[in-house]
Amino acid sequence: xxxxxxxxxxxxxxxxxxxxxxxxxxxxxxxxxxxxxxxxxxxxxxxxxxxxxxxxxxxxxxxxxxxxxxxxxxxxxxxxxxxxxxxxxxxxxxxxxxxxxxxxxxxxxxxxxxxxxxxxxxxxxxxxxxxxxxxxxxxxxxxxxxxxxxxxxxxxxxxxxxxxxxxxxxxxxxxxxxxxxxxxxxxxxxxxxxxxxxxxxxxxxxxxxxxxxxxxxxxxxxxxxxxxxxxxxxxxxxxxxxxxxxxxxxxxxxxxxxxxxxxxxxxxxxxxxxxxxxxxxxxxxxxxxxxxxxxxxxxxxxxxxxxxxxxxxxxxxxxxxxxxxxxxxxxxxxxxxxxxxxxxxxxxxxxxxxxxxxxxxxxxxxxxxxxxxxxxxxxxxxxxxxxxxxxxxxxxxxxxxxxxxxxxxx
Amino acid sequence: xxxxxxxxxxxxxxxxxxxxxxxxxxxxxxxxxxxxxxxxxxxxxxxxxxxxxxxxxxxxxxxxxxxxxxxxxxxxxxxxxxxxxxxxxxxxxxxxxxxxxxxxxxxxxxxxxxxxxxxxxxxxxxxxxxxxxxxxxxxxxxxxxxxxxxxxxxxxxxxxxxxxxxxxxxxxxxxxxxxxxxxxxxxxxxxxxxxxxxxxxxxxxxxxxxxxxxxxxxxxxxxxxxxxxxx
Numbered sequence: 001x002x003x004x005x006x007x008x009x010x011x012x013x014x015x016x017x018x019x020x021x022x023x024x025x026x027x028x029x030x031x032x033x034x035x036x037x038x039x040x041x042x043x044x045x046x047x048x049x050x051x052x053x054x055x056x057x058x059x060x061x062x063x064x065x066x067x068x069x070x071x072x073x074x075x076x077x078x079x080x081x082x083x084x085x086x087x088x089x090x091x092x093x094x095x096x097x098x099x100x101x102x103x104x105x106x107x108x109x110x111x112x113x114x115x116x117x118x119x120x121x122x123x124x125x126x127x128x129x130x131x132x133x134x135x136x137x138x139x140x141x142x143x144x145x146x147x148x149x150x151x152x153x154x155x156x157x158x159x160x161x162x163x164x165x166x167x168x169x170x171x172x173x174x175x176x177x178x179x180x181x182x183x184x185x186x187x188x189x190x191x192x193x194x195x196x197x198x199x200x201x202x203x204x205x206x207x208x209x210x211x212x213x214x215x216x217x218x219x220x221x222x223x224x225x226x227x228x229x230x231x232x233x234x235x236x237x238x239x240x241x242x243x244x245x246x247x248x249x250x251x252x253x254x255x256x257x258x259x260x261x262x263x264x265x266x267x268x269x270x271x272x273x274x275x276x277x278x279x280x281x282x283x284x285x286x287x288x289x290x291x292x293x294x295x296x297x298x299x300x301x302x303x304x305x306x307x308x309x310x311x312x313x314x315x316x317x318x319x320x321x322x323x324x325x326x327x328x329x330x331x332x333x334x335x336x337x338x339x340x341x342x343x344x345x346x347x348x349x350x351x352x353x354x355x356x357x358x359x360x361x362x363x364x365x366x367x368x369x370x371x372x373x374x375x376x377x378x379x380x381x382x383x384x385x386x387x388x389x390x391x392x393x394x395x396x397x398x399x400x401x402x403x404x405x406x407x408x409x410x
Numbered sequence: 411x412x413x414x415x416x417x418x419x420x421x422x423x424x425x426x427x428x429x430x431x432x433x434x435x436x437x438x439x440x441x442x443x444x445x446x447x448x449x450x451x452x453x454x455x456x457x458x459x460x461x462x463x464x465x466x467x468x469x470x471x472x473x474x475x476x477x478x479x480x481x482x483x484x485x486x487x488x489x490x491x492x493x494x495x496x497x498x499x500x501x502x503x504x505x506x507x508x509x510x511x512x513x514x515x516x517x518x519x520x521x522x523x524x525x526x527x528x529x530x531x532x533x534x535x536x537x538x539x540x541x542x543x544x545x546x547x548x549x550x551x552x553x554x555x556x557x558x559x560x561x562x563x564x565x566x567x568x569x570x571x572x573x574x575x576x577x578x579x580x581x582x583x584x585x586x587x588x589x590x591x592x593x594x595x596x597x598x599x600x601x602x603x604x605x606x607x608x609x610x611x612x613x614x615x616x617x618x619x620x621x622x623x624x625x626x627x628x629x630x631x632x633x634x635x636x637x638x639x640x641x
Contacts, residue, residue, distance in 0.1 A: 047584065050583070050584065051583040051584065054583075063588050065586075065588060065589045065592050067589070067592075067593070069441060070441070071437065071440060071441045071447075072437055072441075074592075074596075076592060078588055078592075080588055088587075090588055090591055092591075092592060092595070103595055103599075105591055105595055112591075114595045114598060116595075116598075116599055116602075119599065119602065119603070121602060123595070123598045123602070125594075125598070152582070152583045153583075156584070190584075192584065201584070201586065204585075204586045204589070215586075215589055217586045217588060217589045244602060246598060282574075284570075284574055286570060293574055295578055297582070299582075300582060300584060300585075301582070302575065302578045302579060302582070304571070304574060304575040304578060306571055306574075333444060334444065346441075346444075346568075347441060348441060348568065348572055349438075349441065349572070349593065351572070351575065353568060353571070353572070355568070364568070364571050366571060366572060366575040367575075
């Protein structure tokens with residue numbers, strides 16, 4: 001009898017274990033949606049909700065960020081508190097990989113205050129708040145458009161195949177996994193996890209055009225609609241801390257307005273990667289020179305195009321514009337051949353940076369698209385003739401002749 | 411960060427001895443400065459090469475001979491008290507000289523052998539040659555460094571451009587703002603510590619904001635509110 005009881009107990013135990021294995025749901029349990037196009041409407045609706053109502057969700061959370069660069073990686077854990085609609089406090093915790101120290105960032109929807117205790121400095125950055133509603137003027141030039149609000153979604157829909165991949169569990173929440181695959185080659189792709197209950201992104205994975213992951217951010221823990229006291233958003237710093245006000249993000253203007261404001265011709269590339277539109281531009285100061293910053297976007301990503309006018313500067317050597325500075329940049333990335341000029345192409349964090357000179361202008365392109373697209377953009381820029389005479393026209397011409405004969409002729 | 415600064419921190423960077431700010435700056439600098447990146451690779455390769463070297467085994471008679479020599483030096487000093495007593499550093503120097511003189515004497519056949527017949531010389535000469543070979547890249551790069559550093563003096567100016575580029579990510583409705591903030595704030599730190607902020611950034615002291623702040627200073631905690639929300 002006792003043997004029978006023991007046998008029954010063993011059978012029951014095995015059955016329980018088997019039931020446990022079958023019934024166990026891992027943290028990232030997946031339910032794949034099958035069928036062509038299934039869920040794409042839901043995915044679009046979710047994205048629209050995130051764009052339009054994402055800021056309305058108050059939360060307290062712990063988030064992990066990992067960034068991969070061609071030369072290394074960077075990671076940190078953050079505590080984020082957001083009180084709808086526009087108060088956000090982010091505590092970036094020190095990283096074990098020594099890539100960042102403790103810092104506090106508070107924003108109110110208009111500007112950002114960033115306290116760096118290790119430096120004893122508060123950086124005030126007007127116009128750089130994450131949830132700032134840009135007061136963009138609608139574009140008037142061809143292709144110029146405001147990428148804010150609904151237009152952004154329209155752009156994303158036009159340039160990316162949006163599909164619902166699966167439903168998963170994450171940070172104690174259920175989330176729809178949405179894949180954004182670029183319709184045009186050479187652009188980064190993305191996967192985002194949107195909470196099933198709130199219009200909120202729980203996890204983001206970004207991939208380079210070559211398919212390698214460039215960044216990952218996800219919430220380890222999140223609590224929606226908690227009680228949040230306003231005192232959380234008061235930045236407390238010791239007396240004597242330096243307040244450094246950095247130039248902030250200016251409102252975008254149209255290309256025509258930008259040219260008028262700049263006082264110099266701002267050439268733009270005739271070639272723009274498929275799906276990208278001219279978003280607008282701003283003027284930004286570099287020392288004693290105003291530089292035009294023209295932005296292109298496909299709804300998800302940015303390509304920045306900077307135009308520095310041919311102003312004679314103290315640090316430029318005499319000689320024909322476009323020659324001397326090429327030697328100055330000899331250490332920036334690697335040299336690339338452009339149509340009639342030479343440029344330098346470098347990896348900078350997860351972006352590519354291309355810089356070259358023509359007619360005394362200095363051009364810089366930065367973007368996460370494939371480098372071949374940046375090179376095509378650069379080659380399509382028609383630099384206007386410089387009105388600034390060379391300081392040493394004769395000597396410069398001789399140098400230029402020998403340079404082109406012996407160097408570019410190779 | 412300038413190339414000179416990056417070069418001076420490179421060894422410490424390689425050994426992971428830098429604080430997070432400097433580590434980050436060097437890391438970013440290496441990301442786009444080809445000359446410094448090459449220097450880093452060269453230094454790293456040299457270090458790895460040295461790490462793979464087996465410690466040269468000293469001949470068995472090395473230590474007894476060394477002790478004997480040192481004893482001889484001490485005895486020499488004892489029997490010559492009339493001589494002016496040297497300082498401790500001079501004594502050490504003298505001991506070293508005598509020790510090396512002994513090695514050289516032996517290596518040059520002073521005890522009857524040929525130049526490389528001494529076991530000590532057999533051990534030391536290859537080690538010396540390896541060291542010279544390992545140091546060559548460093549010497550070469552130090553030789554050409556000034557010119558390259560001068561040429562790359564302007565490349566740091568790409569940092570403000572990159573900052574403007576990253577800030578535009580805030581306007582992308584589906585971007586992860588915390589990640590963007592991580593890069594933007596890191597960029598601010600890099601530019602501040604590398605003195606790249608330029609004249610357009612305004613610096614004040616926290617004390618000067620007291621009147622502007624709607625909240626009174628918190629005197630108890632020796633801290634005060636810099637800004638107050640909601641407005």
